Amino acid sequence: MDAKQRILDAADQLFGEVGLDAATTRAIADRSGANKALIHYHFTTKDELFGAVLDRYYAQLAAALGPALATEGSLRARLVGLVDAYVDFLAGHRGFFRIVQREIAGGRHVDRIAEHMLPLFRAGVALLTQAYPATRAGALAAPSLLVSFYGMVATYFGYAPVVARLVGAEPLSPEGLAHHKRHLARMVDLMLAALEAETQAPAPAPPRNGARRRQT
Amino acid sequence: MDAKQRILDAADQLFGEVGLDAATTRAIADRSGANKALIHYHFTTKDELFGAVLDRYYAQLAAALGPALATEGSLRARLVGLVDAYVDFLAGHRGFFRIVQREIAGGRHVDRIAEHMLPLFRAGVALLTQAYPATRAGALAAPSLLVSFYGMVATYFGYAPVVARLVGAEPLSPEGLAHHKRHLARMVDLMLAALEAETQAPAPAPPRNGARRRQT
Amino acid sequence: MDAKQRILDAADQLFGEVGLDAATTRAIADRSGANKALIHYHFTTKDELFGAVLDRYYAQLAAALGPALATEGSLRARLVGLVDAYVDFLAGHRGFFRIVQREIAGGRHVDRIAEHMLPLFRAGVALLTQAYPATRAGALAAPSLLVSFYGMVATYFGYAPVVARLVGAEPLSPEGLAHHKRHLARMVDLMLAALEAETQAPAPAPPRNGARRRQT
Amino acid sequence: MDAKQRILDAADQLFGEVGLDAATTRAIADRSGANKALIHYHFTTKDELFGAVLDRYYAQLAAALGPALATEGSLRARLVGLVDAYVDFLAGHRGFFRIVQREIAGGRHVDRIAEHMLPLFRAGVALLTQAYPATRAGALAAPSLLVSFYGMVATYFGYAPVVARLVGAEPLSPEGLAHHKRHLARMVDLMLAALEAETQAPAPAPPRNGARRRQT
DNA sequence: GATGAATGAGCGTTCATTCAT
DNA sequence: AATGAATGAACGCTCATTCAT
Numbered sequence: 001m002d003a004k005q006r007i008l009d010a011a012d013q014l015f016g017e018v019g020l021d022a023a024t025t026r027a028i029a030d031r032s033g034a035n036k037a038l039i040h041y042h043f044t045t046k047d048e049l050f051g052a053v054l055d056r057y058y059a060q061l062a063a064a065l066g067p068a069l070a071t072e073g074s075l076r077a078r079l080v081g082l083v084d085a086y087v088d089f090l091a092g093h094r095g096f097f098r099i100v101q102r103e104i105a106g107g108r109h110v111d112r113i114a115e116h117m118l119p120l121f122r123a124g125v126a127l128l129t130q131a132y133p134a135t136r137a138g139a140l141a142a143p144s145l146l147v148s149f150y151g152m153v154a155t156y157f158g159y160a161p162v163v164a165r166l167v168g169a170e171p172l173s174p175e176g177l178a179h180h181k182r183h184l185a186r187m188v189d190l191m192l193a194a195l196e197a198e199t200q201a202p203a204p205a206p207p208r209n210g211a212r213r214r215q216t
Numbered sequence: 217m218d219a220k221q222r223i224l225d226a227a228d229q230l231f232g233e234v235g236l237d238a239a240t241t242r243a244i245a246d247r248s249g250a251n252k253a254l255i256h257y258h259f260t261t262k263d264e265l266f267g268a269v270l271d272r273y274y275a276q277l278a279a280a281l282g283p284a285l286a287t288e289g290s291l292r293a294r295l296v297g298l299v300d301a302y303v304d305f306l307a308g309h310r311g312f313f314r315i316v317q318r319e320i321a322g323g324r325h326v327d328r329i330a331e332h333m334l335p336l337f338r339a340g341v342a343l344l345t346q347a348y349p350a351t352r353a354g355a356l357a358a359p360s361l362l363v364s365f366y367g368m369v370a371t372y373f374g375y376a377p378v379v380a381r382l383v384g385a386e387p388l389s390p391e392g393l394a395h396h397k398r399h400l401a402r403m404v405d406l407m408l409a410a411l412e413a414e415t416q417a418p419a420p421a422p423p424r425n426g427a428r429r430r431q432t
Numbered sequence: 433m434d435a436k437q438r439i440l441d442a443a444d445q446l447f448g449e450v451g452l453d454a455a456t457t458r459a460i461a462d463r464s465g466a467n468k469a470l471i472h473y474h475f476t477t478k479d480e481l482f483g484a485v486l487d488r489y490y491a492q493l494a495a496a497l498g499p500a501l502a503t504e505g506s507l508r509a510r511l512v513g514l515v516d517a518y519v520d521f522l523a524g525h526r527g528f529f530r531i532v533q534r535e536i537a538g539g540r541h542v543d544r545i546a547e548h549m550l551p552l553f554r555a556g557v558a559l560l561t562q563a564y565p566a567t568r569a570g571a572l573a574a575p576s577l578l579v580s581f582y583g584m585v586a587t588y589f590g591y592a593p594v595v596a597r598l599v600g601a602e603p604l605s606p607e608g609l610a611h612h613k614r615h616l617a618r619m620v621d622l623m624l625a626a627l628e629a630e631t632q633a634p635a636p637a638p639p640r641n642g643a644r645r646r647q648t
Numbered sequence: 649m650d651a652k653q654r655i656l657d658a659a660d661q662l663f664g665e666v667g668l669d670a671a672t673t674r675a676i677a678d679r680s681g682a683n684k685a686l687i688h689y690h691f692t693t694k695d696e697l698f699g700a701v702l703d704r705y706y707a708q709l710a711a712a713l714g715p716a717l718a719t720e721g722s723l724r725a726r727l728v729g730l731v732d733a734y735v736d737f738l739a740g741h742r743g744f745f746r747i748v749q750r751e752i753a754g755g756r757h758v759d760r761i762a763e764h765m766l767p768l769f770r771a772g773v774a775l776l777t778q779a780y781p782a783t784r785a786g787a788l789a790a791p792s793l794l795v796s797f798y799g800m801v802a803t804y805f806g807y808a809p810v811v812a813r814l815v816g817a818e819p820l821s822p823e824g825l826a827h828h829k830r831h832l833a834r835m836v837d838l839m840l841a842a843l844e845a846e847t848q849a850p851a852p853a854p855p856r857n858g859a860r861r862r863q864t
Numbered sequence: 865g866a867t868g869a870a871t872g873a874g875c876g877t878t879c880a881t882t883c884a885t
Numbered sequence: 886a887a888t889g890a891a892t893g894a895a896c897g898c899t900c901a902t903t904c905a906t
Contacts, residue, residue, distance in 0.1 A: 003890080017322060021237035025876060035892050040877060042890090098321040104374055105317040106233065114378045121382050139402035143383050144395070148403060151371025152364040158320055159363060162330045166337050167359050179360070186355035187364060190406045219865075241901060251867050256902065258865090435886075449754065453669035457880060467888050472881060474886090533753040536806055537746040538665065546810045553814050571834035575815050576827070579807060580800040580835060587799025590752055594762045598769050599791050611792070618787035619796060622838045651869080673897060683871050688898060690869090871903080878896070885888085 004042045006032040011039075012053045016095020019102050020050055020109075051112060057096045058116040064089045069123060075131050076192055082124075083153060083184045090157050091177055097157045121146055134198040145191060152187060156180050220258045222248040228269045232311020235318050236266055236325075267328060273312045274332040280305045285339060291347050292408055298340075299369060299400045306373050307393055313373050337362055350414040361407060368403060372396050436474045438464040444485045448527020451534050452482055452541075483544055489528045490548040496521045501555060507563050508624055514556075515585060515616045522589050523609055529589050553578055566630040577623060584619060588612050652690045654680040659687075660701045664743020667750050668698055668757075699760055705744045706764040712737045717771065723779050724840055730772075731801060731832045738805050739825055745805045769794055782846040793839060800835060804828050 010032035014023035025046060029036040043049035068081035090097050103109045121143070128135040128142040135142040156163065156171065163171040170176055226248035230239035241262060245252040259265035284297035306313050319325045337359070344351040344358040351358040372379065372387065379387040386392055442464035446455035457478060461468040475481035500513035522529050535541045553575070560567040560574040567574040588595065588603065595603040602608055658680035662671035673694060677684040691697035716729035738745050751757045769791070776783040776790040783790040804811065804819065811819040818824055 019235075019237065019318075019322065021235065024874080026874085036876085037878080037893080038891060041892095046876065101321040101374075102235075102318045104377070105314040106235070110377050114381055117375075117378050118381055121378065125382070139395075139398045141395075141399070143379065144399040147372055147375060147379060148368040148399070150375070151367035151369075153367075155367025155371065156363055158317075159333075159366070161320070161326050162333050162337065163359060163363055165330055165334055166341070179355075179357075182355045183357070183360040183364070186410075190410050194402075194406050240899080242899085252901085253868080253903080254866055257867095262901065451667075451669065451750075451754070453667065456878080458878085468880085469882080469889080470887055473888095478880065530753040533806075534667075534750045536809070537749040538667070542809050546813055549807075549810050550813055553810065557814070571827075571830045573827075573831070575811060576831040579804055579811055580831070582807070583799035583801075583803025584796040585799075587803065588795055590749075591765075591795060591798070593752070593758050594765050594769065595791065595795060597762055597766055598773070611787075611789075614787045615789070615792040615796070618842075622842050626834075626838050672895080674895085684897090685872080685899075686870060689871095694897065867904105867906085869904085869906105871901105873900085875899070876897105879894080880892105882892080883888105883890085885890105 003032070003034050003038060007034050007039055007042060007049070008052060008056065010034075011049050012056070012095055015050060015053055016098045020046075020099075020107065047108060050109060054099070054109065054112055054116070057093065057099070060093070061089055061096070062120075065120070069127075075127070076188065078127070079188050079192075080185045083149065083188065084181050086153050087156075087177060087181055087184070090154065091172065094157075094172075097154060101154075101158050121150075132195040132199055134195055140191070140195060140198065149184075149187070149191075152184060219248070219250050219254060223250050223255055223258060223265070224268060224272065226250075227265050228272070228311055231266060231269055232314045236262075236315075236323065263324060266325060270315070270325065270328055270332070273309065273315070276309070277305055277312070278336075281336065285343075291343070292404065294343070295404050295408075296401045299365065299404065300397050302369050303372075303393060303397055303400070306370065307388065310373075310388075313370065317370075317374055337366075344411075348411040348415055350411055356407070356411060356414065365400075365403070365407075368400060435464070435466050435470060439466050439471055439474060439481070440484060440488065442466075443481050444488070444527055447482060447485055448530045452478075452531075452539065479540060482541060486531070486541065486544055486548070489525065489531070492525070493521055493528070494552075497552070501559075507559070508620065510559070511620050511624075512617045515581065515620065516613050518585050519588075519609060519613055519616070522586065523604065526589075526604075529586065533586075533590050553582075560627075564627040564631055566627055572623070572627060572630065581616075581619070581623075584616060651680070651682050651686060655682050655687055655690060655697070656700060656704065658682075659697050660704070660743055663698060663701055664746045668694075668747075668755065695756060698757060702747070702757065702760055702764070705741065705747070708741070709737055709744070710768075713768070717775075723775070724836065726775070727836050727840075728833045731797065731836065732829050734801050735804075735825060735829055735832070738802065739820065742805075742820075745802060749802075749806055769798075780843040780847060782843055788839070788843060788846065797832075797835070797839075800832060 007028060011023065011028045014028055014031065017023070025036050025039050028034075028049075029039055032039075039046075039049065043052060065082060065085050068078065068085040071078050071081055073081070100113055104113055124146045125142040128145060134140060135145065160171045171180070223244060226244045227239065230243055230247065233239070241252050241255050244250075244265075245255060255262075255265065259268060281298060281301050284294060284301040287294050287297055289297070316329060320329055340362045341358040344361060350356060351361060376387045387396070439460060442460045443455065446459055446463065449455070457468050457471050460466075460481075461471060471478075471481065475484060497514060497517050500510060500517040503510050503513055505513075532545055536545055556578045557574040560577060566572060567577065592603045603612070655676060658676045659671065662676055662679065665671070673684050673687050676682075676697075677687055687694075687697060691700060713730060713733050716726065716733040719726050719729055721729070748761055752761055772794045773790040776793060782788060783793065808819045819828070
């Protein structure tokens with residue numbers, strides 16, 4: 001009955017822990033309390049099971065990010081809300097990040113992931129370009145900003161083991177996450193200030209090293 | 217001797233293309249023109265071979281980043297040089313990024329990677345904290361900044377397939393990379409300006425939404 | 433009722449196409465539009481389903497051969513009619529021949545097939561021995577003749593792919609079948625002439641190589 | 649060293665006994681005293697192993713039939729010699745016939761079998777057409793005769809279980825085989841006599857039932 | 865240094881069959 | 886009569902690794 005759900009849960013955990021290849025159907029069957037054959041009955045193929053896990057994650061992510069996007073507040077509030085919501089989602093679904101991180105680096109599911117991410121990225125691009133024409137091109141173009149912020153948010157989780165050694169504290173503890181959020185909010189502020197400035201004076205000189213040239 | 221190098225090269229390629237698990241000794245043997253048994257003769261274990269590939273990459277990376285760190289110029293010049301060098305290295309060693317991306321997300325080699333990255337991170341932390349006391353703690357603490365910048369640099373490569381669809385251009389083309397470098401330089405400028413400001417007035421109010429509180 | 437027939441039809445087709453082992457219950461269920469479990473409800477076991485297919489075929493074969501045997505004409509007319517009817521049956525039930533061909537070569541159903549064929553062979557033996565005492569033993573003994581004629585009729589179908597390449601024409605086309613029938617009729621004539629001759633002079637010398645000895 | 653041979657032998661036996669599908673790699677490994685993986689090491693695939701068994705059989709068959717074809721004697725002597733040699737080969741390689749019988753009825757190896765048989769059939773056609781122009785077409789055309797004789801020879805083996813019940817004796821005993829050979833020699837004689845007659849008077853009337861029409 | 869042969873363990877997948885409904 | 890879910894056993898095949906040469 002709900003064996004399908006239990007298989008999905010077990011697969012999600014194992015894919016996150018050891019990766020798609022190393023997560024064997026046997027292990028998934030064992031952890032879900034199901035029969036190996038039942039996995040194939042419900043999902044046909046390990047790859048399709050993986051796709052189902054992926055789809056479920058992105059549905060949950062969209063649900064988690066939706067409220068932040070729909071907020072009535074200022075752009076800053078919406079961006080910070082978005083970033084915070086993403087951090088919370090990643091913190092609460094550790095396997096998700098690991099799965100995506102591994103597969104986006106080259107696997108059979110890159111396309112599926114890309115298809116899930118595109119609408120999110122596009123929404124972000126729309127948000128920025130509507131507020132700041134300066135983000136339509138140049139060094140602060142919206143896609144660049146979005147990828148960079150996505151990178152800031154996510155890399156913290158990906159490199160948690162390294163960060164832990166570096167700072168001697170647990171990056172994924174509540175305190176660590178709170179600090180990360182504060183850092184990210186500050187980076188959002190930096191970005192918005194720069195965009196604000198650029199809107200008034202389109203081609204600002206770099207603060208110290210005046211000789212840099214701007215291009216499209 | 218020769219064969220050992222060819223095995224290392226083939227392994228490096230295959231690990232990058234398909235990952236540690238999916239790269240079989242048979243495939244490595246075939247691509248290197250060596251015998252399967254010879255791989256074990258030279259490297260004992262597939263995991264050790266992987267470690268050797270990793271070590272070689274990080275030695276190359278250190279060599280590539282060294283000049284940028286040793287430069288006599290301004291801090292900005294050194295940071296931008298570092299970022300550019302990293303971008304170039306990642307662009308020139310595509311497999312490296314994929315390997316690290318996959319393994320850092322949870323594998324048997326996380327520790328080895330962490331050990332390689334730590335000195336690089338520590339050097340960056342030293343650089344920043346010496347120049348700006350403000351980076352010793354708070355929302356712009358050096359570790360946070362380094363992870364964020366590492367994330368900006370690297371995510372661009374990891375999410376190239378998504379970026380390609382988003383902007384309809386090839387992110388890894390020379391033009392794409394040049395644009396990415398400009399973007400990153402600009403982000404460095406933003407950061408430095410903020411640190412400069414913070415050094416003069418330690419607790420700045422956020423630009424729009426004045427109600428945020430700072431913590432350590 | 434309806435479903436049972438559809439299962440039988442689908443099974444018959446698939447057994448003919450790919451053989452007993454390779455015809456899976458799933459494939460039979462798919463082709464018949466039925467549920468896998470329903471197959472076992474109606475036939476208990478795949479082997480029993482196979483037996484049912486076999487039984488139906490032999491019932492149809494008996495019906496097809498009956499008229500030829502019951503004919504009032506000459507022995508030759510009855511033999512040729514039998515042969516023609518068999519050719520027509522095989523041509524019209526291609527799966528039947530393939531199934532029998534495969535299973536008679538060693539399978540779990542050899543006995544069942546043998547039981548179906550025995551009465552047919554016995555009828556043939558009776559027909560010949562009553563008409564020609566010479567067929568009671570010797571080189572032209574009835575069982576030998578029957579097996580040989582059965583072989584002539586059937587092998588043409590079994591080796592159709594080879595024959596097609598050999599003669600560059602389609603052996604199972606109407607023309608091919610007509611030619612085959614003519615050939616078989618001629619072989620019947622040869623046999624009957626020999627039996628006729630042997631009845632008048634029991635120990636004929638072989639046409640060229642006179643030194644052969646006859647035995648029982 | 650000779651593990652490859654032992655695998656080939658075991659496979660040959662099992663393919664003959666139970667068929668391609670039912671002969672599992674495990675059973676082949678067990679019978680040959682080899683490891684399951686070793687089978688794939690030497691033959692890559694079960695289908696390729698089957699092809700190797702097939703090729704070996706046909707090489708042996710060609711060797712067994714060669715002397716009979718090369719004989720200096722009369723056409724009759726050569727034909728009878730050929731038939732006898734085939735009977736002996738089939739009797740001595742029981743698995744061969746079963747394998748071919750099953751696969752020719754529709755499998756993945758029909759083409760391979762057909763390719764092996766074609767030269768043999770062509771040699772037979774050449775033999776007959778050179779000796780008797782009458783075999784170039786018509787009811788006694790060479791291909792028809794060859795298929796029929798092949799059918800007579802082979803069906804005896806294929807239907808041995810049925811024949812055993814029919815005559816209450818063992819068809820594959822030395823006595824049974826000797827009798828079969830005598831029967832076949834007699835059939836050869838019948839055919840040759842008919843061809844001889846037809847050569848002198850091209851369009852003979854059928855012995856009893858005068859109304860049959862001849863065609864090409 | 866290099867290789868062909870060999871192996872045990874385990875892979876994803878499929879099978880005929882059962883059972884509760 | 887009919888079905889979706891479930892299962893144990895087994896499938897062909899591939900794996901990293903070993904070893905004698």
